[in-house]
Amino acid sequence: ETGVTQTPRHLVMGMTNKKSLKCEQHLGHNAMYWYKQSAKKPLELMFVYNFKEQTENNSVPSRFSPECPNSSHLFLHLHTLQPEDSALYLCASSQGTGVHEQYFGPGTRLTVT
């Protein structure tokens, strides 16, 4: 276990549904990240939070809405997704931004039908 948990591990949702992914880190880190991993594509950085403040939005469509209520928790709210949004969504944390290793959660496998 890396100290980063994600729930749910699997999610199937229709295009009109609203759902949320949750990430929690027990490492005392200050930075948290959302990544998207699709088949045959590199891992894509979506959002970065540092000390609860969003520092990076990598041109992510507004149907993905992140929330970081504190340094230990990160959410990704999903609404009106498209089938091409089906992917593995990975959360990570690090001590800070900059030269630090990142610790990843196990991911949420999302399927949009």
Next chain:
Amino acid sequence: SQQGEEDPQALSIQEGENATMNCSYKTSINNLQWYRQNSGRGLVHLILIRSNEREKHSGRLRVTLDTSKKSSSLLITASRAADTASYFCATDWRGSQGNLIFGKGTKLSVKP
């Protein structure tokens, strides 16, 4: 794009053999990291090498960095079936504020 490119895309070896994976990138970096991912799971950090370092070891892992060629290699010695996974390099390029750019990975299969 800045992303690292791993080579080869797939590698199949016998247990006990060494595995070498390469990574190339395009612009100046602060550091380069290697991660491992077992099928459908999260990534696990293996090793970080800073731009002023040339070689680093961790157990059976050896990483080299050649900033003049903008390339890095990961060597796994005496491989085991449990090393079967995908391996990714990630660069923290200058100007990225610490954000990592990942390559597509090398899929390593170690046959017992």
